[in-house]
Amino acid sequence: MEDRLAILTTLAYGAALDDEKWDAFLQACSDLVGGGVRTCLFGYDADARIELGARQFGYDPAYQLSYAAYYSQKDFLAARLMEEGPGRVVPYGEVWNDFGLRNTEFYDDWVRPQEDIIGGCSVLLFKQEKRLFAFSGSIRSRDSDQLERPWQRIVTYLTPHLRQAFEVARALAGAELEKKAMVNVQNPARTGCLVVSRDRRIVFANRQAENMLDSGELVRSDFRQRLLFADPTWDQRLGQILASRILTTPQTLRLLNDLPTPFICRIAPLGSDDLGTRSSGMLFGREEPCFLLTISQEHDVPDIGERLRNRFGLTPHEAQVVLHISSGLLAKEISEIRGTSVHTVRNQIHNAMSKMEVRRQSEIVRIVAAMRNPLLQ
Incomplete structure (x- = not known):
């Protein structure tokens, strides 16, 4: 036996x-x-x-x-x-x-x-x-x-x-989710990753997200482990996004909240198939709507925009778009944050790439990363 x-x-x-x-x-x-x-x-x-x-x-x-x-x-x-x-x-x-x-x-x-x-x-x-x-x-x-x-x-x-x-x-399911979430993230070591249900229940939080929840400056959890934003306006917006029955593409929130550096929160619909072969590691049903959230600083160095403008001759708006791209945002998401059309954002991306003499957005990410960390140059 x-x-x-x-x-x-x-x-x-x-x-x-x-x-x-x-x-x-x-x-x-x-x-x-x-x-x-x-x-x-x-x-x-x-x-x-x-x-x-x-x-x-x-x-x-x-x-x-x-x-x-x-x-x-x-x-x-x-x-x-x-x-x-x-x-x-x-x-x-x-x-x-x-x-x-x-x-x-x-x-x-x-x-x-x-x-x-x-x-x-x-x-x-x-x-x-x-x-x-x-x-x-x-x-x-x-x-x-x-x-x-x-x-x-x-x-x-x-x-x-x-x-x-x-x-x-x-743990493995969480690591798999975190890996998926960090694909387009510039600084994974400083990015919070959470999975929440439609009723805001926190299913998973990586270490960075747990630190954010503990500090309470940006996000926190209530006694039932529901996710709340510290800013009531953005908390209301989160509720509207999670309640949407037709959310099929990522949504983006720019979180100011009187912090020195703005934060970007990306919200994407998540299915159990996204967990690969380890879905039993998460307590939500296969038909239950869940959402993947990543929260990261918009940029890490306060004067990075000014340095971009001085080095490449970018306009303030072009420099801002470059920073958004380096944070992993898409043109549509940038347009939502800035309140402009996707066409305008794409023109600014094109102009910035021309001035920076690059052909791919991945090169923008590399250049900005090197400016943030000289060791990468």
């Missing part, structure tokens, strides 16, 4: 690196007790009572679809887990007895038709406000006497390893 448990832990850590391998882990867990347990890893929102994505083995696919579409709102088992601390194994018998669920629609229409799967247990692996990620196994009532205790021992053994594997998956 110990050798087979060791194999399960190896599978769990492997799945932390590749989300697709959770299926093999779940099947191996069931096989360890002769296939008599239906296993599942799932996320759940206790406020909205919706599933946030699940991987399962042994369940009827039609019932899984009906759960996601309807019965998740009737599931007191998942809601009960929110009352527990992470790591405690909760036998289903406790929940059925506490809530009298045998008299509910959830039992009559979903549990009993699946061969009365009232046995088994769940364990909360991670909790964030009203959202959870859990591991569970369901046992048919006729198999409970034989399988209940061995299955609980297996879950108890696996729990610390699963919690660690889940944290690894979260």
Whole structure:
């Protein structure tokens, strides 16, 4: 048995690196007790009572679809887990007895038709406000006497390893997101990266973003881990952008907020597919709208615009456009910030590139980077 448990832990850590391998882990867990347990890893929102994505083995696919579409709102088992601390194994018998669920629609229409799967247990692996990620196994009532205790021992053994594997998956998913977010960023080491849901819940924040949240000068979080801008005007604008049902392209905010240097906040729609193979690392559903935010200083050296004007003969507007380009902004985003047309911005970019004797915008980025840091010249 110990050798087979060791194999399960190896599978769990492997799945932390590749989300697709959770299926093999779940099947191996069931096989360890002769296939008599239906296993599942799932996320759940206790406020909205919706599933946030699940991987399962042994369940009827039609019932899984009906759960996601309807019965998740009737599931007191998942809601009960929110009352527990992470790591405690909760036998289903406790929940059925506490809530009298045998008299509910959830039992009559979903549990009993699946061969009365009232046995088994769940364990909360991670909790964030009203959202959870859990591991569970369901046992048919006729198999409970034989399988209940061995299955609980297996879950108890696996729990610390699963919690660690889940944290690894979260860290890797965050790193993958951060890498995507920093593609067009001039100074990644000083750029905050966040993922937020439509209701502003912070799903992920890199170290720079955490520092910004801690300082509270630009952004902060409330007691429910919702993102707020310190400036009420920009906070209202953020709410409008997140509430938009047709946001398909990045939006840009220029944050002044009485700080010495303006900040740029880029907001882009984010899908679960953007997470690659590690979507279990984030607590949001595959159909749930989420947004990727990057926050960075507009430029790092106060006199950089003046130096650009003196060196290349740029106009003030052309120098400003060059700084925006060096921050990774597109012409459309620059036009929104400055309140001018895209045509005007493109003309200014063309004129600046001509004066700087460059043919690609990437060369502008390189020149500005070298002016900020002489070691790059």
